[in-house]
Structures are given as structure tokens and as C-alpha cells.
Amino acid sequence: MKTARKKRKFEWGYLLLLPGLGYILFFLAGATGMMIAQSFGLFNYTAESRFSLEYWKGILNETFVDDLLYSLKIAVCASLLCICIAYPLALIIKKLPGERTILSLVKIPMFIPALVASLLILNIIDYHGILNIILVRLQIIEEPLRLRNDSWGVAALLIQAWKNIPFMLIIMYSAVEAVRRDVIDAARNLGAGRLAVFTQIIVPLTLPSALVSVILVFIRVFNDYVISKTAGPLYPNTISNLMHVTAYLYNDWPSAACIGCLMVITAVSFVSVYNYLSKKLLQNL
Amino acid sequence: MAEGLSLKNITKRFGNFTALNNVSFDIKPGEFVTLLGPSGCGKTTLLRIIAGFLEPDEGEVWFGDQKMNDVPPHKRNTAMCFQSYALFPHKTVYENIRFGLRMRKVPASQHRALVEEAMAMVNLTGLEDRKPYELSGGQQQRVALARSVVVRPNILLFDEPLSNLDAKLREKVRVEIRDLQRKLGITAIYVTHDQSEALAISDTIISMNQGAIIQKSDPRTIYDRPVSKFIADFIGTANLVPCTVTRQQGSLFQVQSPYGMLLAEDKDFPHDSGEYYLCIRPEDVRPVLDGEPAGEDNILEGVVKNSIYMGNTLDLFARVQTEPLRASVWKDYHIEEGTRIRFAVPRSKIRILEG
Numbered sequence: 001m002k003t004a005r006k007k008r009k010f011e012w013g014y015l016l017l018l019p020g021l022g023y024i025l026f027f028l029a030g031a032t033g034m035m036i037a038q039s040f041g042l043f044n045y046t047a048e049s050r051f052s053l054e055y056w057k058g059i060l061n062e063t064f065v066d067d068l069l070y071s072l073k074i075a076v077c078a079s080l081l082c083i084c085i086a087y088p089l090a091l092i093i094k095k096l097p098g099e100r101t102i103l104s105l106v107k108i109p110m111f112i113p114a115l116v117a118s119l120l121i122l123n124i125i126d127y128h129g130i131l132n133i134i135l136v137r138l139q140i141i142e143e144p145l146r147l148r149n150d151s152w153g154v155a156a157l158l159i160q161a162w163k164n165i166p167f168m169l170i171i172m173y174s175a176v177e178a179v180r181r182d183v184i185d186a187a188r189n190l191g192a193g194r195l196a197v198f199t200q201i202i203v204p205l206t207l208p209s210a211l212v213s214v215i216l217v218f219i220r221v222f223n224d225y226v227i228s229k230t231a232g233p234l235y236p237n238t239i240s241n242l243m244h245v246t247a248y249l250y251n252d253w254p255s256a257a258c259i260g261c262l263m264v265i266t267a268v269s270f271v272s273v274y275n276y277l278s279k280k281l282l283q284n285l
Numbered sequence: 286m287a288e289g290l291s292l293k294n295i296t297k298r299f300g301n302f303t304a305l306n307n308v309s310f311d312i313k314p315g316e317f318v319t320l321l322g323p324s325g326c327g328k329t330t331l332l333r334i335i336a337g338f339l340e341p342d343e344g345e346v347w348f349g350d351q352k353m354n355d356v357p358p359h360k361r362n363t364a365m366c367f368q369s370y371a372l373f374p375h376k377t378v379y380e381n382i383r384f385g386l387r388m389r390k391v392p393a394s395q396h397r398a399l400v401e402e403a404m405a406m407v408n409l410t411g412l413e414d415r416k417p418y419e420l421s422g423g424q425q426q427r428v429a430l431a432r433s434v435v436v437r438p439n440i441l442l443f444d445e446p447l448s449n450l451d452a453k454l455r456e457k458v459r460v461e462i463r464d465l466q467r468k469l470g471i472t473a474i475y476v477t478h479d480q481s482e483a484l485a486i487s488d489t490i491i492s493m494n495q496g497a498i499i500q501k502s503d504p505r506t507i508y509d510r511p512v513s514k515f516i517a518d519f520i521g522t523a524n525l526v527p528c529t530v531t532r533q534q535g536s537l538f539q540v541q542s543p544y545g546m547l548l549a550e551d552k553d554f555p556h557d558s559g560e561y562y563l564c565i566r567p568e569d570v571r572p573v574l575d576g577e578p579a580g581e582d583n584i585l586e587g588v589v590k591n592s593i594y595m596g597n598t599l600d601l602f603a604r605v606q607t608e609p610l611r612a613s614v615w616k617d618y619h620i621e622e623g624t625r626i627r628f629a630v631p632r633s634k635i636r637i638l639e640g
Contacts, residue, residue, distance in 0.1 A: 185338055186371035188358040190436060191388030196359075200384070204375045285375060 032264075038257035046251040055254040064259065066236035068266065074153050074238070075222035078160040079214045082168045085161070087210055090172035091202070103173060110166045114159075118230040121159050122148055148231050156232040160221050167220075168213045175209030176202070204285045211278040215271055222267060239263050287314040287472045288349040288362075288439035290335070295344035297330055297496075304330045305341070306496040312474065312489075314349075317466055319475045319483040322493035323519065328476045331493075332442055335474060337361050348439060359388070364433035365442040368449065370425045372417040378404075378428050379413040385436035403435035406465060423454050430462065434469060441466065443475040447482065459486050480520040484508060492516050510553055514638045517564045524565040524610055530637055532557040538637060543608035547583045549635035562638045567600070569634035570612035572620065573627040582629040585610060589624045603628070 037043050041052035093099050093106075109117060124130050125147040132144035148155040179202055187201050225240035232238065239259060247256035290312040297305040305327045312318050320328040333339040335346060337358035346353045353361055364385065373381050382400045391399070404410050407427040417425055426446060433441055443462070447455045463486050466473045477483050483490050484504040491501045500512045511517040514525055528542035530549075538554065540547045542563055549563065573579050587605035594600075594616070601612040601620060605628070612628060620626065 180369070180371065182367045182369050182371040183373060185336075185358075186365065186367060186432075187373070187384070187388075188338070189336055189363060189365045189442075190385035190432070191359045192384075193357075193359050196388055201373065 035257045035260050038254055039261050041254050045253050052254075055252075055258050059255060059258040059262070063236070064239075064242065064262075067239050067242045068262075070153065070233075070236040071222050071238045071240075072266075072270075074156060074160070074224075074228070074232075075218045078157055078164065078221040079217040081157065081161050082164045082217050083172075083210055083214050086165050086168035086172050086213070087206075089165075090169055090176045093169075093173060094176050103169075106169055107166050109163055110170075112163075114163060114224075114226045115230065117163050118159050118227050121162060122155070122231055125155055125158070149234055151233045153228075153232050156224075156228050159227050159231055160224070163227070164217045164220060168217055171209055171213040171216075172206065175206040179205045207285070208278075208282060211274075211282075215274055218274075219267060219271070222270075223263070239266075287470050289314045289316075290349075290440060290472060290474070291345075291347040292331075292335075293345040293347065295331070295334060295341045295346070297327075297334065297339065297341050303496050305334075308344070308493075308496070308498055310491060310498060310501060312472060314472055315470045317463065317473045317475065317486065317488045319477060319487040319490045320493060321477060321480060321483040321490050321520070324478055326493045327496040328478075328493050329444055332365075332444055332474060332476050335440070336363050336365050336442055362436075362439040363442055364436055364438035364440075365444060366426075366429045366433050366446040368445040370417075370429040370446075370449075372425055372428055372432075374417055376416075377413065378409065378415050378417070378420070381417065381428055382432045382435050385432060389436055391436075399435055400431075403431040406434065406468075407431045407461065422450055423458065426450060426458060430465070434465060434471070437469075438471060441471045441473040443473065443477075445477055446475075448477075448479070455482070456485075462486065484520070492520070494519075510636065511564070511638065512553075514562045514564070514640050517636070517638055522567055522611065522613075524567065524570075525562050525638075526608055528561060528563045528637070530554075530556070530558055530561050537632070540635065540637065544585050544605045544610065547585075547630070547635060548632050549637060550632040551635070551637050554637045562640055564636040564638050565610075565630055565634065567611045567613035568598075569630060570610065570614070571629045572601075572612070572614055572618060573629045579627075579629045582631050583635070585628045585630060587626060587628065589620055589622055589626055592620050592622050592624075 034043060039055060041055060042049055044050075089106075093102050096102060112120075122129070126132070127144050127146060127148070129147075131147070132141075135141045136144060183205075184197055184201060187197050192200060222238075223240060224238055225244065228238040229241055232241075240263070243256045243259045243263070246252050246259060291310075293309050295305050295308045296303070308327075308331065320331060322328050330339060334341050337353070337356065340354070348361070373384065376384065379400060382403055383396050386396050386399060387393075400413075401410070404413070407430050409424065409427050409431060412420065412424065412428075417428065420428065426449075429446070446462070447458055450458060459482055462473075462475075475483075475486060484507075487504055489501060490504055490507050492499045492507060494515055500507055500516050502510075507516065508520055511520065517523040518525060526543050528540045531539045531541075533539050533548075536550050536552045536554075538549045538551060540549050540563055547563070554561075570585075571582075573584065585605045587603040587610055589601050589603050590609075591602040592599065593602070597616060598613045599616050599618050599620065601614060603610045603612060603626065610628065614620075
């Protein structure tokens with residue numbers, strides 16, 4: 001018998017990947033490497049560059065932990081709020097006449113920059129905003145409510161929802177639409193009523209998309225800078241804000257790099273655990 | 286329990302389009318009935334009305350002695366095999382088949398035995414844990430079949446179930462469907478546009494066109510004695526030419542046609558004379574070699590334009606007078622293109638049809 005050992009020839013064709021892959025590798029690996037190096041005191045723009053572990057030692061302070069927890073809290077809340085609205089909405093829109101028109105109207109927030117969206121909504125919920133004026137005039141409340149920069153982050157949460165629901169809706173709508181009509185008919189034909197069709201067919205078939213859209217929105221909100229800056233609490237705020245302040249206000253680039261590293265690590269581990277759990281969930285469906 | 290089915294004056298419109306126009310028929314318990322017709326003839330609409338997915342605008346649907354118009358699909362004891370199979374993509378083969386049992390509240394202790402029995406019936410044993418996408422088209426079709434029969438429906442519905450399979454497999458599975466239906470004694474309604482499938486599988490063929498029933502009869506009758514030009518043309522192939530008919534005596538007619546003056550024996554034709562169509566099946570045309578006696582048969586003289594060897598037959602495309610004539614003859618004839626030849630057609634094989 002001939003041995004299957006073959007001389008592996010270098011495939012020159014792989015070089016065609018260079019423009020795309022090279023670009024990604026250079027900027028992703030380069031930037032990540034730079035960030036890691038800076039967190040150890042190298043490439044320091046604002047002080048002498050030398051290797052040091054002191055930045056890492058000093059980073060896990062109270063502010064950082066508060067900000068991390070706030071970022072996680074707002075990201076989890078926003079993604080859950082979004083899915084709670086977007087999922088039923090996708091199902092309802094599918095049933096409505098003129099679904100295309102409704103869908104294109106609902107997409108509008110996606111084309112409005114986060115900063116503009118943030119300021120627009122602040123106009124409504126501000127201390128002298130439309131909402132407060134109406135509530136006071138109607139004598140429902142005596143004093144205007146403080147809704148922006150509140151300590152819990154309600155305003156930030158609202159704006160995140162406004163901005164991210166359309167994004168989620170597009171994913172969920174195509175998931176709902178992808179459930180084939182004849183599969184639903186088959187279920188009805190075999191004895192499934194409305195509720196059973198929903199729980200046995202529609203939910204299991206759209207759940208993978210729901211899980212993915214939740215994690216996408218989670219990452220978007222977790223990494224948010226603008227919305228929290230304008231509408232979020234003064235303290236704590238998102239990690240992105242902490243990183244920005246550390247780098248530009250305190251001129252402490254190595255510490256900012258540490259924060260950046262931890263941010264990436266948190267996001268990646270969160271996504272990994274989430275993916276693992278959702279895989280388990282889908283398997284047991 | 287098999288159940289009979291009656292449709293009474295079913296009419297269904299989609300906007301201005303009348304999909305079904307006053308359709309009525311009865312099906313006996315345990316009968317295998319095919320709805321046959323070209324696409325857009327209303328056969329699938331009719332099937333969906335029987336399953337309850339569509340409501341008729343007028344008319345009544347009866348299963349046995351129960352009126353079903355207001356019964357939703359999930360409460361009708363029918364089971365449908367879809368053209369696309371419509372398997373649940375997220376469930377295993379086992380769970381797909383079990384679904385109907387769960388929905389119909391069959392006690393869980395019986396599920397395994399029933400599913401395994403259904404899987405054995407369609408030769409799927411061993412594939413329980415596969416997902417639909419891991420199966421071939423033929424296997425998916427079998428899962429769909431098992432999923433339908435496991436719930437012991439009163440009526441089995443088939444919506445072109447074999448049209449996505451290749452020709453060989455199609456012939457195999459249709460025999461299996463037929464056997465299974467006979468064994469279980471379930472009434473079956475089968476929609477297809479494939480006439481050979483309809484002939485092979487049915488007790489009764491209901492031929493439809495433009496939302497109406499044209500003919501309802503057993504396969505042999507519908508093929509040998511079609512009632513209209515449409516059916517003769519749609520089911521099998523036919524030489525159809527206009528003709529002028531005069532009754533000679535009894536069931537014997539004199540037919541003046543582009544093929545010449547012919548004699549036809551047609552017991553079913555009700556009129557005495559007039560302008561109609563004559564129909565000759567290609568396989569009823571036989572070449573008469575020199576010196577061979579033709580007896581009482583009609584003789585048509587023509588020139589072979591194309592001679593096509595099909596393996597099981599030899600197909601001849603001839604020209605008789607000015608009219609094309611198609612003949613499907615014994616495969617061992619050697620008849621060259623351009624040959625002048627005489628064809629014999631028995632009187633009883635010429636059928637006179639209304640347009």
C-alpha cells in the first residue's frame with residue numbers, strides 16, 4: 001500500500017486573502033498588541049516608557065468596579081428590555097397589513113446617530129422637557145421629575161432601547177419571516193392549536209436569532225460611550241467613559257490601556273459563557 | 286377508522302379569480318382518490334379546504350356524517366403530506382413523528398411503540414436521532430409519511446408529495462404509499478399534476494380544469510374513455526383532430542377527418558352527427574407491413590417523418606395526408622425516416638370527443 005504522505009505544496013492562492021485578512025490582522029492584532037504593551041508601561045505617550053506592573057496593581061479600585069458593574073447592568077437591562085419589545089413586535093408586525101411600511105418606519109432610529117438620538121430624547125425627558133411640562137400642567141406631579149443623569153441610569157436605558165430596538169427588530173423579523181408557512185400548516189394539521197404552534201414551532205425556530213440579537217445589543221450597550229456620557233448618571237458611568245477620562249483627563253494612558261484590556265476580557269468572557277449556555281439551551285429544546 | 290368525505294357545491298374565489306366553481310363529489314371510506322389537473326386548476330385549493338387551511342366561500346365539507354366547515358384544522362382528523370415535506374427542522378426524526386401524538390393527547394406511554402411501528406412501516410428504523418437536514422429527500426418524504434400515518438387519521442391528504450424526488454424513487458415511493466394506505470385502510474386524497482402517477486396510484490381519478498371537475502372515474506376508464514378533448518390531451522398523449530361525424534347504425538360512426546374517411550365504434554358518444562374531435566392513442570396505432578391483412582381496421586397511409594427509438598417502444602411521427610400522426614409501436618420494428626407506410630387503427634380505438 002502506498003503511503004498517504006504527500007508533500008504539502010504551498011498554495012499561492014492564499015495570498016489573495018492578504019488585502020482583506022492583512023488589513024484586519026494589522027489593525028486588530030496591531031491595536032490589541034499596542035494596548036497590551038501600553039498597559040505594561042511601554043509606548044507611554046505621557047511619561048517615560050518602561051516596563052512596569054504598577055498600572056495593573058492600581059487598576060482594580062472602587063471606581064473601576066462600580067463602572068464595570070454599571071456597564072454590565074445597563075447592558076443586561078437594555079438587551080433584555082429590547083428583546084422583550086422587539087420579539088413580540090416582530091410577531092405582531094408579521095400579522096399586520098402593510099407590514100413593509102411599518103417595518104421601514106420602525107427602522108428610522110437606526111439612521112439617527114446616537115448623539116442626536118440622545119439629545120432628542122433628553123429634550124423630552126429633561127427637567128424642563130416636554131414630558132415634565134405636560135405632567136406638571138396636568139397637575140399629576142408638583143415638581144418636575146429628574147429623569148436625565150439619574151443615578152440608576154433610566155434615561156440612558158430608554159435611549160439605548162430607542163436606538164437598539166429597530167436593530168433587533170430587523171433580526172427578529174427576518175427570523176419570524178423565515179418560519180415556513182407549510183411547517184406551521186403541518187403542525188396545525190397534526191393537531192396543534194395556536195398556543196402549541198407558538199411554543200412548539202415559532203419559538204424554537206426563532207430562539208437562535210433572539211439569542212444572537214440579545215448578545216449583539218449587549219455588546220453595543222456595554223461598549224457605549226456617547227449615550228451614557230450625555231444621559232447617564234454622573235457616577236458611576238460606563239467603562240468607556242472611565243477609559244476616556246483616564247486617558248485624556250488624567251493623562252494616564254497605561255491605566256486606560258489596562259481598562260481597555262479588562263473591557264475586552266469581560267466582553268469576550270461574557271459572550272463565551274453566553275454562547276455556551278445558549279447552545280445548551282437550544283440542544284435541549 | 287376510515288371515513289368517507291363529501292364536498293357539496295364548493296366555491297372559492299381569490300379576488301376576481303374563481304379558483305373553484307361549484308365543485309361536488311363523494312369519496313367512499315378507504316378509497317384512494319387523486320385530484321389531477323394542470324397547475325392553477327384548483328386541486329391544491331380543494332385539498333387545503335379539506336384540511337381546513339382555507340374556508341370555502343360557498344358549499345359544505347362533510348367527513349362521514351359530520352359537517353366540518355366550522356371545525357379548525359387542528360380538530361379535523363386529517364393528516365397531510367406536503368410537497369416540501371414541511372418537517373420540523375429543529376426536531377429529530379423521532380420527535381417529528383411523535384409531534385402529532387403529543388398534540389392529540391395520546392398517552393405518553395404509547396408514544397415509543399407507535400412511533401417505532403410507523404418508522405418500521407416506512408423503513409426508517411435506525412434514523413430516530415437524525416435531524417431532517419441530515420436526511421436525503423426520499424428519507425425526508427418517508428418521515429413525512431410516517432408522521433402522517435402515526436396519528437391514524439381518518440383521511441390522508443397528499444399535496445404532490447413526490448414531485449421533489451427523482452423519477453426512479455418516485456415510482457418506488459408511490460407503490461409504498463399505495464401499499465401503506467391499503468394496509469391501514471385510510472381514505473386518501475392525493476393531489477398531482479403527473480398523469481402517470483395518478484393512473485398508477487388511484488382507485489378513482491378526479492380530473493380538474495379551471496376550478497371545475499371534468500371527469501371522475503377509475504384510471505382505466507379515464508384513459509380509455511375520456512369524456513373531453515382536454516382530458517384526452519392531458520392524460521397520456523393523443524392524436525386529436527377535428528372531424529365531421531355521422532352515425533351509421535348503433536354505435537358505428539362514419540368520421541370525415543384530415544386523416545381521411547374512418548369508421549369508429551364509440552358506445553359513449555351521444556350525438557348522431559356534427560363537428561367534433563377524434564382521438565387516437567399512439568399505442569393503438571399499428572404498422573401494417575406489405576401483404577399483412579388489416580381486417581376491419583381503418584387504414585391510414587402516411588410518411589414517417591421522425592422515428593425515435595425509446596428503448597421500450599419505437600415512437601413514430603408520421604404525416605397522414607397533411608396531418609401529423611403519432612404512433613407508438615413495438616420496439617423491434619425497424620422503420621426508417623422517410624418510409625411510406627400504412628397504419629391500422631381498430632374501429633373501437635377511435636374515440637369521438639366534444640371540444
